[in-house]
Amino acid sequence: MTTNYKPIGPYILLNGKYAGKALEQLMFLDYGYIIWKYKFLKYRILRAEELHEYKHLRWLIIQGQSRQSQEICPYCMKNLVSCFFVISGSYGKLKVSSNYTVCADEICHEKCIQKIQHQNERLFDFVKLPFRFSSLRSNTFGIRNFKEHQRMITKLFQIAFRIPVLRKDKLFQFFSENYDEIGKQIYLFPRV
Ligand SMILES: [Zn+2]
Numbered sequence: 001m002t003t004n005y006k007p008i009g010p011y012i013l014l015n016g017k018y019a020g021k022a023l024e025q026l027m028f029l030d031y032g033y034i035i036w037k038y039k040f041l042k043y044r045i046l047r048a049e050e051l052h053e054y055k056h057l058r059w060l061i062i063q064g065q066s067r068q069s070q071e072i073c074p075y076c077m078k079n080l081v082s083c084f085f086v087i088s089g090s091y092g093k094l095k096v097s098s099n100y101t102v103c104a105d106e107i108c109h110e111k112c113i114q115k116i117q118h119q120n121e122r123l124f125d126f127v128k129l130p131f132r133f134s135s136l137r138s139n140t141f142g143i144r145n146f147k148e149h150q151r152m153i154t155k156l157f158q159i160a161f162r163i164p165v166l167r168k169d170k171l172f173q174f175f176s177e178n179y180d181e182i183g184k185q186i187y188l189f190p191r192v
Contacts, residue, residue, distance in 0.1 A: 024171035064133030079103035
Protein backbone atom coordinates (compact mmCIF):
# COMPACT_ATOMS: atom_id res chain seq x y z
CA MET A 1 0.00 0.00 0.00
CA THR A 2 1.43 3.37 -0.99
CA THR A 3 0.38 6.93 -0.48
CA ASN A 4 0.79 9.96 -2.74
CA TYR A 5 0.76 12.34 0.19
CA LYS A 6 4.21 13.94 0.53
CA PRO A 7 4.51 16.06 3.67
CA ILE A 8 7.13 18.77 3.94
CA GLY A 9 7.46 18.82 7.72
CA PRO A 10 6.20 17.34 10.97
CA TYR A 11 2.52 17.82 11.85
CA ILE A 12 2.19 19.78 15.06
CA LEU A 13 -1.05 19.62 17.05
CA LEU A 14 -2.49 23.01 17.97
CA ASN A 15 -4.99 21.93 20.60
CA GLY A 16 -6.16 19.03 22.73
CA LYS A 17 -4.18 17.11 25.33
CA TYR A 18 -1.14 16.93 23.05
CA ALA A 19 -1.05 20.58 21.95
CA GLY A 20 2.48 21.52 20.87
CA LYS A 21 3.50 17.92 20.20
CA ALA A 22 4.11 16.57 16.71
CA LEU A 23 2.27 13.48 15.50
CA GLU A 24 5.75 12.09 14.81
CA GLN A 25 6.49 12.20 18.55
CA LEU A 26 3.18 10.54 19.40
CA MET A 27 4.11 7.59 17.20
CA PHE A 28 6.57 6.76 19.99
CA LEU A 29 4.77 8.21 23.00
CA ASP A 30 1.17 7.17 22.37
CA TYR A 31 0.65 5.02 19.30
CA GLY A 32 -2.83 4.16 20.58
CA TYR A 33 -3.77 7.83 20.22
CA ILE A 34 -2.49 7.87 16.61
CA ILE A 35 -4.73 4.94 15.70
CA TRP A 36 -7.68 6.33 17.64
CA LYS A 37 -7.40 9.75 15.93
CA TYR A 38 -7.00 8.16 12.51
CA LYS A 39 -10.17 6.13 12.98
CA PHE A 40 -11.99 9.13 14.46
CA LEU A 41 -11.24 11.27 11.40
CA LYS A 42 -11.77 8.49 8.87
CA TYR A 43 -15.57 8.51 9.09
CA ARG A 44 -16.20 12.22 9.27
CA ILE A 45 -16.66 14.94 6.71
CA LEU A 46 -13.44 16.82 7.20
CA ARG A 47 -12.53 20.46 7.07
CA ALA A 48 -9.30 21.33 5.23
CA GLU A 49 -7.08 21.17 8.30
CA GLU A 50 -8.64 17.91 9.49
CA LEU A 51 -8.11 16.41 6.05
CA HIS A 52 -4.47 17.39 6.25
CA GLU A 53 -4.17 15.76 9.68
CA TYR A 54 -5.94 12.62 8.45
CA LYS A 55 -3.56 12.29 5.49
CA HIS A 56 -0.56 12.87 7.73
CA LEU A 57 -1.76 10.21 10.21
CA ARG A 58 -2.29 7.72 7.40
CA TRP A 59 1.15 8.46 5.99
CA LEU A 60 2.79 8.01 9.42
CA ILE A 61 0.99 4.72 10.09
CA ILE A 62 2.17 3.33 6.74
CA GLN A 63 5.73 4.60 7.16
CA GLY A 64 5.83 3.21 10.70
CA GLN A 65 5.49 -0.30 9.28
CA SER A 66 8.73 -0.15 7.29
CA ARG A 67 11.39 1.64 9.36
CA GLN A 68 14.86 0.15 9.18
CA SER A 69 16.54 -0.73 12.43
CA GLN A 70 20.18 0.35 12.75
CA GLU A 71 21.29 -2.21 15.33
CA ILE A 72 23.32 -5.29 14.44
CA CYS A 73 21.96 -8.68 15.49
CA PRO A 74 23.84 -9.77 18.68
CA TYR A 75 23.84 -13.41 17.47
CA CYS A 76 25.27 -13.31 13.94
CA MET A 77 26.90 -9.87 14.33
CA LYS A 78 26.09 -9.35 10.67
CA ASN A 79 22.46 -8.60 9.83
CA LEU A 80 20.33 -5.79 11.19
CA VAL A 81 17.77 -6.77 13.81
CA SER A 82 14.17 -6.98 12.66
CA CYS A 83 12.37 -8.47 15.68
CA PHE A 84 12.37 -8.38 19.46
CA PHE A 85 11.12 -10.73 22.14
CA VAL A 86 8.72 -9.78 24.90
CA ILE A 87 9.19 -12.05 27.88
CA SER A 88 6.59 -12.64 30.50
CA GLY A 89 7.82 -13.70 33.92
CA SER A 90 6.08 -14.29 37.22
CA TYR A 91 3.22 -11.98 38.25
CA GLY A 92 2.78 -10.89 34.64
CA LYS A 93 5.94 -8.83 34.74
CA LEU A 94 7.23 -8.23 31.23
CA LYS A 95 10.76 -7.75 30.06
CA VAL A 96 12.40 -6.59 26.84
CA SER A 97 16.09 -6.13 26.18
CA SER A 98 18.52 -5.35 23.36
CA ASN A 99 19.96 -8.81 24.07
CA TYR A 100 16.68 -10.31 22.98
CA THR A 101 16.53 -8.69 19.55
CA VAL A 102 17.25 -10.72 16.42
CA CYS A 103 17.57 -10.58 12.65
CA ALA A 104 15.32 -12.64 10.37
CA ASP A 105 17.67 -15.66 10.45
CA GLU A 106 16.22 -18.85 11.99
CA ILE A 107 19.52 -19.80 13.61
CA CYS A 108 19.71 -16.45 15.41
CA HIS A 109 16.11 -16.92 16.47
CA GLU A 110 16.98 -20.29 18.07
CA LYS A 111 20.07 -18.89 19.77
CA CYS A 112 18.04 -16.05 21.22
CA ILE A 113 15.41 -18.41 22.62
CA GLN A 114 18.15 -20.49 24.24
CA LYS A 115 19.55 -17.37 25.85
CA ILE A 116 16.10 -16.30 27.06
CA GLN A 117 15.50 -19.70 28.63
CA HIS A 118 18.95 -19.71 30.19
CA GLN A 119 18.74 -16.20 31.64
CA ASN A 120 15.17 -16.21 32.89
CA GLU A 121 14.43 -18.74 35.59
CA ARG A 122 10.82 -17.92 36.18
CA LEU A 123 9.95 -17.80 32.56
CA PHE A 124 6.26 -17.97 31.88
CA ASP A 125 5.97 -17.17 28.21
CA PHE A 126 7.55 -15.16 25.40
CA VAL A 127 6.55 -13.81 22.03
CA LYS A 128 8.47 -12.43 19.05
CA LEU A 129 7.28 -9.18 17.48
CA PRO A 130 8.60 -7.18 14.50
CA PHE A 131 10.09 -3.70 14.84
CA ARG A 132 6.96 -2.17 13.35
CA PHE A 133 4.94 0.45 15.11
CA SER A 134 1.85 -1.77 15.06
CA SER A 135 3.72 -3.94 17.59
CA LEU A 136 3.18 -1.13 20.11
CA ARG A 137 -0.47 -2.10 20.21
CA SER A 138 0.03 -5.81 20.62
CA ASN A 139 -2.40 -7.53 22.99
CA THR A 140 0.51 -9.56 24.24
CA PHE A 141 1.12 -7.07 26.99
CA GLY A 142 -2.24 -7.54 28.67
CA ILE A 143 -4.25 -4.85 30.39
CA ARG A 144 -2.22 -4.67 33.57
CA ASN A 145 0.66 -2.19 33.42
CA PHE A 146 -0.13 -1.55 29.78
CA LYS A 147 1.35 1.95 29.83
CA GLU A 148 4.53 0.81 31.54
CA HIS A 149 5.00 -2.02 29.05
CA GLN A 150 4.46 0.32 26.15
CA ARG A 151 7.06 2.70 27.54
CA MET A 152 9.59 -0.15 27.81
CA ILE A 153 9.05 -1.15 24.21
CA THR A 154 9.17 2.43 23.01
CA LYS A 155 12.60 2.73 24.63
CA LEU A 156 13.70 -0.40 22.80
CA PHE A 157 12.49 1.14 19.53
CA GLN A 158 14.51 4.28 20.26
CA ILE A 159 17.62 2.12 20.70
CA ALA A 160 16.98 0.00 17.58
CA PHE A 161 16.28 3.04 15.42
CA ARG A 162 19.01 5.11 17.10
CA ILE A 163 16.74 7.98 18.12
CA PRO A 164 17.77 8.79 21.69
CA VAL A 165 15.88 12.10 21.73
CA LEU A 166 12.41 12.50 20.22
CA ARG A 167 13.03 15.74 18.33
CA LYS A 168 10.34 16.80 15.88
CA ASP A 169 12.62 17.51 12.90
CA LYS A 170 14.74 14.41 13.43
CA LEU A 171 11.64 12.22 13.71
CA PHE A 172 10.13 13.70 10.56
CA GLN A 173 13.32 12.78 8.72
CA PHE A 174 13.17 9.28 10.20
CA PHE A 175 9.59 8.68 9.04
CA SER A 176 10.27 10.24 5.61
CA GLU A 177 12.94 7.73 4.63
CA ASN A 178 11.97 5.24 1.99
CA TYR A 179 13.55 1.87 1.47
CA ASP A 180 12.10 1.06 -1.95
CA GLU A 181 15.41 1.11 -3.76
CA ILE A 182 16.97 -1.59 -1.60
CA GLY A 183 13.84 -3.68 -1.57
CA LYS A 184 13.40 -3.54 2.17
CA GLN A 185 10.19 -1.61 2.32
CA ILE A 186 7.19 -3.59 3.48
CA TYR A 187 3.88 -1.83 3.01
CA LEU A 188 1.62 -3.31 5.60
CA PHE A 189 -1.22 -1.30 6.97
CA PRO A 190 -1.93 -2.49 10.50
CA ARG A 191 -5.41 -3.62 11.41
CA VAL A 192 -7.17 -0.62 12.90
ZN1 LIG B 1 21.34 -12.65 13.23
